[in-house]
Amino acid sequence: MAKKSAQVQSVRDIFRVTPGTFEIAGLDPAATPVGPKSKAGAAADMAEVGAELDELQEALYAEGSGGGRRRVLLVLQGLDTSGKGGTIRHVAGQVNPQGLHIASFKKPTRAELRHDFLWRIRRQVPEPGRIGVFDRSHYEDVLVGRVDELVPAAEWRRRYRLINEFEAELAASGVTIAKCFLHISPEKQKERLVARLRNPAKQWKYNPHDIDVRAKFSQYLLAYQDALVKCSTPDAPWYAIPADRKWYRNWAVARVLLETLRDVAPVYPAPSYDPLVELARLQEDDPLR
């Protein structure tokens, strides 16, 4: 029985950011506070998680095809090399790509900057029935926007409220949101940057600017602390995921997504026709007559 309890323990409860008590400085990026303790254990569980994710995604897609408005949005944030791309590959890669909407938010273009900061985000909200995944998001506007002083302090300070209002609006329109902060240590980041630089097939992922960002590691953590605490709401909770171990990070995000989809509990739509009538029509037809 103890084993079963452990299995059904909510991974989201472990990782959820609770305003008032959450301290980013107290998080160990190499921790494995729940679930598998080894890569092999994670792989075994991932196979089951993947199969269930795939089923739930198909039901969600079907529900959307039948006129349902619900969808899911997984937001991924984290410093360079924390594994936003790898998470998409290993977590979102488990479901039918036709049901996914993946959006990557890079440095805003000049056209994007002519609009409010949520404009480009709204355009990428997943359609009903889809699982949307954001690789970076509107949170960049209270992270790099704050650390690099791209806007006055008064501006980024008001954005937390605007973000909460935006996410509440999404929730009200049928979007179930889960936000994962992939927490990596500076030591592991260095290791991964070195690995990128030494591998010709990975060098394209590196940008000399990455070191300038890295120099502001502590400032980013402060900015994350505020973003996570100010914007972890019942409508759109933040989860802080230890990301030094790739297998654990992938497993944890997959579990968070799975629990989120289980809560959504999508249902196959009832047919708008009578299946028995259609079966009879099919038995009569002969397309080669």
Add this chain to the structure above:
Amino acid sequence: MAKKSAQVQSVRDIFRVTPGTFEIAGLDPAATPVGPKSKAGAAADMAEVGAELDELQEALYAEGSGGGRRRVLLVLQGLDTSGKGGTIRHVAGQVNPQGLHIASFKKPTRAELRHDFLWRIRRQVPEPGRIGVFDRSHYEDVLVGRVDELVPAAEWRRRYRLINEFEAELAASGVTIAKCFLHISPEKQKERLVARLRNPAKQWKYNPHDIDVRAKFSQYLLAYQDALVKCSTPDAPWYAIPADRKWYRNWAVARVLLETLRDVAPVYPAPSYDPLVELARLQEDDPLR
């Protein structure tokens, strides 16, 4: 040696539609003219194909990130239940979803009908570095458009030329195109429609209109014959894939995509920085100072 030759035999050469000799009526939808003869054999080969597809896709994505213009477009066409969706799931599902752009073309909306028939297609052409997959396409405009007489004959007749010009234009802009016609028999279609109607988790995929379309099976085959022959060009070849066996269909399309990507032969971009200089910078930095 004989075995090796068999392995490297071009699957595309077997399935390519050659104008002048191609006869849709001569194709057996249950045939397995090349490659594995069993589901198990196909699964074994698919694992290898999937790994290579994944590698090539990553290189293509990297090339695009480095400013390259090239991309791939896989067009899927076929009658109901021929498995366009299943092919996307099993073939495109083998690569990182972040590198995919999947577009599904349903009955045109009123807004779409106010434009020329290629307007909505152009909007979904994959960006550089991506693999685009079209679930139905501009070919619907010479298929249902012709069979259901949605436009005058003079209009659909001129569309073959417009399509060829459009695809040549795409090719010139860096898009490598492969088009697969998934060929299913009316008997197998009936079997699959019955299965959909009997399974509550599949009923959402069925529409009573499907039987009306099925009644015109022969007319659709005639329309496909013309579309395939008139629009199989060196820039944008058509491949006719036997689709009665799902495992064979998935294997064949995966192989066609693999050979197409091998021809593209994407290359990782050379770094725009000096990796040695960056490694030295990294060794000096200490973000927690």
